[in-house]
Amino acid sequence: MVMTDESSKADRDDQGRIICYNCLAENHPHADFCEHCGTPLSSLSTIDPIKRIAATGDTWRKAASSPSKRIVLIGMWLIFAPPLLFFVLSLFAFVSEGDRSDNPGALLKTLVGMVVVCLYGLILVKVTQNYIRRKRAAANDECEGEEL
Numbered sequence: 001m002v003m004t005d006e007s008s009k010a011d012r013d014d015q016g017r018i019i020c021y022n023c024l025a026e027n028h029p030h031a032d033f034c035e036h037c038g039t040p041l042s043s044l045s046t047i048d049p050i051k052r053i054a055a056t057g058d059t060w061r062k063a064a065s066s067p068s069k070r071i072v073l074i075g076m077w078l079i080f081a082p083p084l085l086f087f088v089l090s091l092f093a094f095v096s097e098g099d100r101s102d103n104p105g106a107l108l109k110t111l112v113g114m115v116v117v118c119l120y121g122l123i124l125v126k127v128t129q130n131y132i133r134r135k136r137a138a139a140n141d142e143c144e145g146e147e148l
């Protein structure tokens with residue numbers, strides 16, 4: 001007798017190909033990520049250190065590119081706001097200390113800090129915009145429902 005897990009069996013068709021739960025595309029039986037949308041498909045994608053980076057990136061990309069729920073908004077602010085604040089304060093401290101042209105390492109750290117601030121700030125702006133957009137769409141749906 002072959003033991004099968006009912007939940008993983010539901011995601012596979014009769015040829016063993018994995019169906020992506022996000023875009024419903026068929027994938028290779030051993031695929032860790034969907035070939036079409038990049039959604040993690042196997043448990044290995046959250047255990048393997050390198051694949052875990054890709055899985056985390058997929059989660060952040062979805063949060064920044066599609067209308068998000070309040071819990072996603074709170075989670076993204078908890079993840080990105082503390083390091084963003086740290087880098088902004090570090091940049092202010094660096095700039096207020098004056099001329100550092102004799103120290104190329106400090107300049108490199110400043111450039112990395114600026115890139116991180118821009119990237120994290122952009123992610124937070126996008127997630128917040130998507131949350132507001134989702135809330136407005138929900139409010140519009142309620143208004144249309146009342147008119148009918």
Ligand SMILES: [Zn+2]
Binds near residue numbers: 022024025034
């Ligand atoms: Zn997919």
